[in-house]
Amino acid sequence: MTATLTVIVPAHNEEAGLPATLEAIRRQTVPPDKVVVVDDGSTDRTGEVAAAYGATVLRPPHNLGSKAKAQNHALPACDTDLVLAVDADTVLAPDYIEKIKPAFDDPEVVVAAGNVQTRFTRTVWERGRSIEYLFGFHWNRPIQNGANSPVVCSGCCSAFRRAALTGFGGFPERTIVEDMDFTWSMQIAGRRAVYVGDAVAWAADPETLTYLRKQVWRWMAGFFQNVRLHLGGLVRRKPMLAVWIVLALAEIFTAPLWWATPFVLTLGMHRSVGTVLTFWLGPELLFTVPPLLYAARRRRLPVLGVMANVPFVYLTKAVNIYYAWKALIVELVLVPLRLSRGLVIYEKGRA
Template identity: 65%
Template sequence: MTTICAIVPAHNEEQGLGDTLESLLSQTRPFDEIIVVDDSSTDGTREVALSYGVTVFTAETNQGSKARAQNYALRYVWTDLVLPVDADTILAEDYVALILEPFDNPRVAIAAGCVLTRFDDTVTERGRSIEYLFGFHFQRPIQNAANSPVVCSGCCSVFRTEELRTFGGFPERTVVEDMDYTWSKQAQGRKAVYVGAALAKAADPATMTYLRKQVWRWMSGFFQNVRIHGASLMRHKPVLLLWILIAVWDIVTAPLWYAMPFLMIFVFHYGVLVSMLWWLGAEVVLLFPPLLYGAHRRKIPYRQVIRNFPYVYVNKVVNTYYAWKAMLVELILVPLRLSDGLVTYEKGRP
């Protein structure tokens, strides 16, 4: 029987850690071990973890990133598979049972499920809820069908333990270890899998301050990986490289798309109403079918999706700004040795 261990890296997570551990302890297919890494917390994280009867390791000094905290625990993992879970993420009760299925195929090195937002109370959370609903019900299934997932989400991915150890553990050379490992393994001829039926819910940035920090890290990490893996993927995994180039194209052309109504009005002299209706109509046609499908599949009220939809444009502005900034820094300034790029890991929540 395949064995599996959960690792929960936790730095000052006493408020939400209990919910995460309850979801891990409530799995229909139980974990063989649950390890919490108390990453030098200054609050009651360790006490909360101990109260649930799980294994707790406390780092004497803060590890500085999620990958390092996970590697701190990896040395103690004895199971066949390991599943790192963010301390603000909860797993559906059948998550483990579903995520184990792809590992019957020995070519599979990593698998992850569908991620949705836990909360949609603030502007940034509502915008993220639309981003996740679209991405995990349009982009990820297509990428998976092409055997080229761009990322197995770090909050809920499963790894083969010994293969991960042989690789050197969770990658620490970039600020997004999940994408780094996903691309590395596929370049080596191994398989990454998206399991849409397995559902995780993550707590996302509730304020603009933390949204900016998270998006800056995500975008910097994306372009760090483009710089590191681009040549290797061209040789060994061109289909994955194609999806990456499509993402880069979307980033490059995003400002033009958002400026299109103004170009229609001031350059091509269309009416304001016609220009705005054309642009909004195109957005609805492109975005709403996957959103409605996702809402139907996850039993999310359609009115909730419609209510949250306008807020996605707040997130899109932030995404576009930091994507361009990361592209310039990581692909131009870093190779020219004019910048070190982003090296400090910052969480997307307090």
């Protein structure tokens, strides 16, 4: 029997981006059984746009304050086997549902997500993010999936087994990143999360530094909230996933040394600029370029265009490491000492 599926789209002031999202859902080769849009305290025409596309529109009495809360508001309206959560600025490939559904033929799979790429590469920040996604979703995610330990099923396009989701209490609200929280919780409980590389979605990523900072701060704070909450359980119940987390922590701890290297070599050891760049960037490029070439081929992207975006990834990396260290201090030091509540207010970024 074919599993039934409801799409949930949480939306706050998304009248501009929502039509592309809903049009992509409408054009699915395997259409959903129901589409529910949560008009979460919008002051624009979000609800009217959603209704025009035939979606069931739910309007909470006030803005709920986070994506997880908006999604949970929609759960009682879902009576299907599966729930697919899609961000209001994310566009699914026409065969996304067709590709993601078979993952649930395995009864142990409770959450699955596809390959997320950037919709636009207009600004330096979008270009940097495009490289992060091309590398991450064609190198890191397949390796993690092969080891049966995905680090996160991306919240912008994750499908859930509804019984497992409701049995857990819905989308977790205790951390600022519900997707990572649920992915880790389910694996600790012995259930499976999977990455489906052939299911592709395109997300609208930060086009400004202001938006990027808010998004990365939320992501990094949420990561360390989950480290604080789950690391012990991961070590005991899901050691392979714990390995990926420890490697991520090691990268964060050593990143300042990597960024300091060119200054030490140039100012302290009086090396030439050419020597410094070769020593500093050479090994990294040898590691990153082959996966990017493979990703460009898989995504049918012009290789020169992809390579031209590589320098911009170092701008986004600089933002990432700043907020990673800020989140580490706040969530792993100040919160346990009761000197901070940590990040509890969900800010998407564009607003």
